[in-house]
Amino acid sequence: MVQSLHYLKESASQTAGPYVHIGLAPGDAGFDIYRRELGRDITGPNAQGTRITVTGTVTDGTGAPVKDVLIEVWQANAAGVYPGAGEVEEGFRGWGRVIPDFDTGVFEVKTVKPGAVMGRNGRLMAPHLNLWLVARGINVGLNTRMYFGDEAAANAADPVLGLIEQAHRRQTLVALADGNRYHFDIRLQGDPETVFFDV
Amino acid sequence: MTPAELYQRNREWHPPAYAPDYKTSVARSPRNALLSLQGSMSELTGPTFGHNDIDPLDNDLIRNYAQSGDPIGERIIVHGRVLDENARPVPNTLVEIWQANAGGRYRHKKDTYLAPIDPSFGGCGRTLTDADGQYVFRTVKPGAYPWRNWVNNWRPAHIHVSVFGAAFAQRLITQMYFEGDPLIAKCPIVQTIPDKRAVDQLVAALDLNATVPLDSIAYKFDIVLRGHRSTFFENRPEGN
Numbered sequence: 284m285v286q287s288l289h290y291l292k293e294s295a296s297q298t299a300g301p302y303v304h305i306g307l308a309p310g311d312a313g314f315d316i317y318r319r320e321l322g323r324d325i326t327g328p329n330a331q332g333t334r335i336t337v338t339g340t341v342t343d344g345t346g347a348p349v350k351d352v353l354i355e356v357w358q359a360n361a362a363g364v365y366p367g368a369g370e371v372e373e374g375f376r377g378w379g380r381v382i383p384d385f386d387t388g389v390f391e392v393k394t395v396k397p398g399a400v401m402g403r404n405g406r407l408m409a410p411h412l413n414l415w416l417v418a419r420g421i422n423v424g425l426n427t428r429m430y431f432g433d434e435a436a437a438n439a440a441d442p443v444l445g446l447i448e449q450a451h452r453r454q455t456l457v458a459l460a461d462g463n464r465y466h467f468d469i470r471l472q473g474d475p476e477t478v479f480f481d482v
Numbered sequence: 483m484t485p486a487e488l489y490q491r492n493r494e495w496h497p498p499a500y501a502p503d504y505k506t507s508v509a510r511s512p513r514n515a516l517l518s519l520q521g522s523m524s525e526l527t528g529p530t531f532g533h534n535d536i537d538p539l540d541n542d543l544i545r546n547y548a549q550s551g552d553p554i555g556e557r558i559i560v561h562g563r564v565l566d567e568n569a570r571p572v573p574n575t576l577v578e579i580w581q582a583n584a585g586g587r588y589r590h591k592k593d594t595y596l597a598p599i600d601p602s603f604g605g606c607g608r609t610l611t612d613a614d615g616q617y618v619f620r621t622v623k624p625g626a627y628p629w630r631n632w633v634n635n636w637r638p639a640h641i642h643v644s645v646f647g648a649a650f651a652q653r654l655i656t657q658m659y660f661e662g663d664p665l666i667a668k669c670p671i672v673q674t675i676p677d678k679r680a681v682d683q684l685v686a687a688l689d690l691n692a693t694v695p696l697d698s699i700a701y702k703f704d705i706v707l708r709g710h711r712s713t714f715f716e717n718r719p720e721g722n
Contacts, residue, residue, distance in 0.1 A: 290489075290568065290569075292680065293492065293496075294684065294705050294706045295497065295675045295677075295680040296654060297497070297642075297657040297674075298504075298506075298507075298655075298674075300642060300657075301592060302642075303580070303655075305589060305590050307580070309604065312591060313589075313590065313591035314589055318537055321531070344508070345509050347509075357528065365523055367530055376529055378528075400524060402522045408522065411524070418510065420506030420509070422511075423497065424654075424655060426525075446517060471510050471511070472510065472512055472513055476512055479512050479516050480519045482521065
């Protein structure tokens, strides 16, 4: 016998289910209950930087849109600072919730373009949004990142994109740029399947 | 300065993405392996919330949507602590819950189960843990309900729970079940979890010490988030 380490075990994840909106976005479930729903505004009114809109669709292994997905976004501000890790603009939360249109499955994120963030070992990470997806049929929330198609040089030097062994799969994390609008589809399964991370 | 790193998430303790007895997971599970990523600022920071974000009544599901009196159902208190794997409390963290009403019906425009909507029950609540990681909700016990997986599947009574922690990589959504429910062992969603001890950890215990006598029965449900590593020796200083 040896001594016990006395660590607790992380509570096991369970699917958010089809009615996740009731808890995390009740307005989308069809009723108002809270004075203010959380996650509706990522940036607040004072955020510096370029205002951008990201649209896209999450699709399943059959190619059908996942209309009941809920996506959480976590990002740095335009200066590359995460709230809590340094000074950010008053009201900048850096976090939000995104729910696709129930009929079409198309989601829309309105935010500011984040700046580059210092990564591990002093290597700069290209601007990116951190995304976390939950839905019916997803047993553990899926982590991924969205990079920006108009940051080719920064993306080429990004240490996380560089970890993806199959170079062609890196493109699954890069949004198509069209001025201040970006398009980013997420494919849960099948070709080209989005790269997801074990963080 | 980068915040402390986290213990590796034990993927053998969590359900696998592909769990064919839970049919919806079949087309919604990635086929490629997850890419392991050591924590950076992007994973080790996370959103924070304060008392300005929520209202005092938000954790009382018996009153936070009441239109004409109290909702129907067994009045319960759900309380517990949010801890990390080092058994330290996680203070000031947002806990959100959602659930069906006592008849097993969700107030959601997509739920068409024949049990009636309760006009006085919304079915969601939220609160912040205190300095000791404690949280409490008052609600009614949700009903079991049928769902299409096999033709005859029933979800055990459950409450969905969402917790943040301090790092975005601690983010967790799970479900709380109730002690003694025979449907737990029959549920394909519960049974996506491979280790029975991990299932037991999601079953709230009847807690007679926390009841309000002649008013509400109580269940205790502790939630554990990933723990932070201690950095005893840096093996690769910043900049190398």
